[in-house]
Amino acid sequence: MRPSPTPLRRAARQILSSSFTTIRAAAPAHRSLSSITTTSTGSDCTCGNGRTTARRPQIQSNQNPQQQQQQRSSYHSYDHPSPPASFTPVEESILSAAYLHVPAHGFTSSALVAGARDAGYLDISPTILPEGAFTLIRYHLVKQREGLAARAREVFGGEGHVGAYKLGGLSEGEIKGRVEALMWKASREQGGYWTVAGAIMAQPSYVPPSLKELALLSDEILFLAGDSSVDPSWYTKRVSLSTIYAAAELFMTNDHSPEFMDTRAFLNRRLREVNEVGGVFRNMREWVGFTATAGVNVLRSKGVRI
Amino acid sequence: MVARPALRRVAIPSSLRTSTTHLESRISRSPFSTTLQSRNNQKPNNNNSVPEYAIPDPARPTHFGFETVTEAEKRERVAGVFTSVAESYDRMNDLMSFGWHRVWKDHFVSSLNPGFTPLTAPGSSPLAPQHILDIAGGTGDIAFRMLHNAHVINGNQDVRVTISDINPAMLTVGKQRSSALPASQQAVLSFLEANAEDLTQTKPLGANQVGYSPTNGIPDESVDLYTVAFGIRNFSNIPAALREAYRVLKPGGVFACLEFSKADKHPLFNTIYKQWSFSAIPLIGQLVAGDRDSYQYLVESIEKFPSQEDFRDMIVDAGFVVGGKGYEDLTGGVAAIHKGMKPRRK
Numbered sequence: 001m002r003p004s005p006t007p008l009r010r011a012a013r014q015i016l017s018s019s020f021t022t023i024r025a026a027a028p029a030h031r032s033l034s035s036i037t038t039t040s041t042g043s044d045c046t047c048g049n050g051r052t053t054a055r056r057p058q059i060q061s062n063q064n065p066q067q068q069q070q071q072r073s074s075y076h077s078y079d080h081p082s083p084p085a086s087f088t089p090v091e092e093s094i095l096s097a098a099y100l101h102v103p104a105h106g107f108t109s110s111a112l113v114a115g116a117r118d119a120g121y122l123d124i125s126p127t128i129l130p131e132g133a134f135t136l137i138r139y140h141l142v143k144q145r146e147g148l149a150a151r152a153r154e155v156f157g158g159e160g161h162v163g164a165y166k167l168g169g170l171s172e173g174e175i176k177g178r179v180e181a182l183m184w185k186a187s188r189e190q191g192g193y194w195t196v197a198g199a200i201m202a203q204p205s206y207v208p209p210s211l212k213e214l215a216l217l218s219d220e221i222l223f224l225a226g227d228s229s230v231d232p233s234w235y236t237k238r239v240s241l242s243t244i245y246a247a248a249e250l251f252m253t254n255d256h257s258p259e260f261m262d263t264r265a266f267l268n269r270r271l272r273e274v275n276e277v278g279g280v281f282r283n284m285r286e287w288v289g290f291t292a293t294a295g296v297n298v299l300r301s302k303g304v305r306i
Numbered sequence: 307m308v309a310r311p312a313l314r315r316v317a318i319p320s321s322l323r324t325s326t327t328h329l330e331s332r333i334s335r336s337p338f339s340t341t342l343q344s345r346n347n348q349k350p351n352n353n354n355s356v357p358e359y360a361i362p363d364p365a366r367p368t369h370f371g372f373e374t375v376t377e378a379e380k381r382e383r384v385a386g387v388f389t390s391v392a393e394s395y396d397r398m399n400d401l402m403s404f405g406w407h408r409v410w411k412d413h414f415v416s417s418l419n420p421g422f423t424p425l426t427a428p429g430s431s432p433l434a435p436q437h438i439l440d441i442a443g444g445t446g447d448i449a450f451r452m453l454h455n456a457h458v459i460n461g462n463q464d465v466r467v468t469i470s471d472i473n474p475a476m477l478t479v480g481k482q483r484s485s486a487l488p489a490s491q492q493a494v495l496s497f498l499e500a501n502a503e504d505l506t507q508t509k510p511l512g513a514n515q516v517g518y519s520p521t522n523g524i525p526d527e528s529v530d531l532y533t534v535a536f537g538i539r540n541f542s543n544i545p546a547a548l549r550e551a552y553r554v555l556k557p558g559g560v561f562a563c564l565e566f567s568k569a570d571k572h573p574l575f576n577t578i579y580k581q582w583s584f585s586a587i588p589l590i591g592q593l594v595a596g597d598r599d600s601y602q603y604l605v606e607s608i609e610k611f612p613s614q615e616d617f618r619d620m621i622v623d624a625g626f627v628v629g630g631k632g633y634e635d636l637t638g639g640v641a642a643i644h645k646g647m648k649p650r651r652k
Binding site for chain 1: 417418419420422423424436530531556557558559560562627628629630631634645646647649650
């Protein structure tokens with residue numbers, strides 16, 4: 001073990017705790033932090049834990065409530081649910097009415113006009129929606145994502161909605177199973193619509209909001225599945241999930257098998273591939289690390305000052 | 307040691323200068339700055355009461371380009387500007403914006419998609435014909451596009467368009483240009499001389515002033531779509547015009563405005579754009595239209611017009627609801643489209 005540079009470690013701990021607060025609620029944050037410090041630095045753990053708890057009230061008193069609210073809106077928390085997506089009441093009333101016309105008209109301006117009429121507005125009224133028909137697609141995606149928590153409850157039984165921090169002890173394998181189940185649920189719900197919506201979403205100006213919505217969805221899936229890792233795999237997991245999800249959606253548009261069995265098999269194959277690739281990557285890293293240290297040690301033994 | 311007194315010497319006049327510009331901007335924005343005061347004095351949420359700044363007052367100071375004048379004087383001088391540029395207005399627009407204003411106008415109209423009525427929609431009872439009011443529409447640029455969009459693209463003949471302008475010279479140009487339209491489109495087009503801040507008193511173009519009683523104003527809740535393209539910055543009292551738009555629109559009706567705006571988000575582009583508008587446009591005006599002052603006014607009035615967010619807030623203040631952030635930037639914010647909808651009655 002290297003001699004412990006305390007300021008460095010303290011800085012690392014601060015970074016860790018801050019990255020935790022961006023992902024989870026304040027309460028579970030330092031609980032998991034303590035578990036991490038235990039694994040990394042054995043003896044220092046109680047001291048570090050005491051410091052974080054001592055510092056925490058001070059941090060909170062420095063922030064005004066509004067700032068806290070803003071900070072909290074960017075991560076998942078059961079104590080402070082993220083604010084509902086930005087639809088004003090008028091937009092909501094037009095969109096929710098138009099949504100009922102989507103099976104007949106697809107995600108088109110016709111559905112919007114029909115919805116506006118149902119909501120008691122004029123044919124011209126939907127033109128205030130900034131992105132036209134795409135607003136309707138975004139509404140659909142947001143609603144699906146927000147409804148996923150409830151469906152997670154169906155899939156996993158009661159504990160599904162309790163979420164990551166209370167489930168803390170899920171094994172890697174269990175999490176993978178839950179991810180698969182949730183992804184399947186999400187793509188089943190969206191399946192029928194994607195042939196139409198995909199064409200609009202692929203238009204250049206709508207690509208960024210579509211990708212954002214996709215990222216939010218994979219974040220939601222991982223959260224509901226109970227994944228609580230905060231290492232760099234936080235990013236890779238989300239990216240690979242988004243890719244797989246989009247691929248599965250595309251596959252589904254041409255899937256005519258009963259109950260979309262082919263799509264489910266496709267989804268399973270992709271997820272397995274990710275695991276395999278991840279395993280290969282880990283092994284590679286280990287091998288490179290070992291070889292490098294061994295090389296350095298050999299050089300040192302020859303008297304090179306490294 | 308030496309630098310300090312020098313600094314102080316510079317500092318005093320510069321602080322004076324900033325204070326005077328502050329004062330100037332306060333005077334020139336006075337219809338808007340009274341907004342806050344009067345809103346504070348007002349009793350909250352009395353929807354029917356019109357705030358004091360939205361009642362036209364001929365004596366109230368406003369800005370005419372970089373000058374500060376009264377509302378009545380601005381009206382006269384704007385009339386002077388547009389009477390003198392009416393003939394060359396369209397040619398000048400092309401020269402000033404390299405023809406790009408056509409792209410903006412096309413986008414504006416297609417984003418509104420007038421006359422769009424999906425016949426397959428359930429309950430598509432023949433609704434009342436769509437009535438579009440094009441304010442400050444003088445030469446008909448927007449109105450003719452609206453008619454084309456409704457009649458040709460959407461195949462809906464049930465759309466009528468009223469072109470309104472305070473300036474008969476501009477309307478006359480529009481009237482002449484409209485003679486090139488198909489007869490079916492000419493039939494649903496009407497020209498109206500009216501002040502956008504008070505649409506209760508209008509007169510059809512060419513009506514004899516003597517013996518004509520200006521009683522046939524535009525009634526409440528009679529308009530589906532109110533458009534104003536590159537016109538609202540010339541109004542003497544913008545809040546009053548917005549409230550008048552609110553009055554004439556049906557519930558669910560849309561207020562749509564295409565206007566020059568601020569390109570502050572792109573500093574480099576903004577510098578080039580400002581350079582172009584302040585040095586080239588008055589020069590082109592002088593060479594082509596023989597009228598430098600009018601075009602100097604045009605660029606100054608663009609500079610004085612509120613930013614996207616401020617104008618959006620003015621629209622919301624007049625009672626409209628907006629979707630999303632309430633505006634759409636065109637060409638990096640050189641122009642912007644603002645839309646608002648009159649909400650349904652509760």
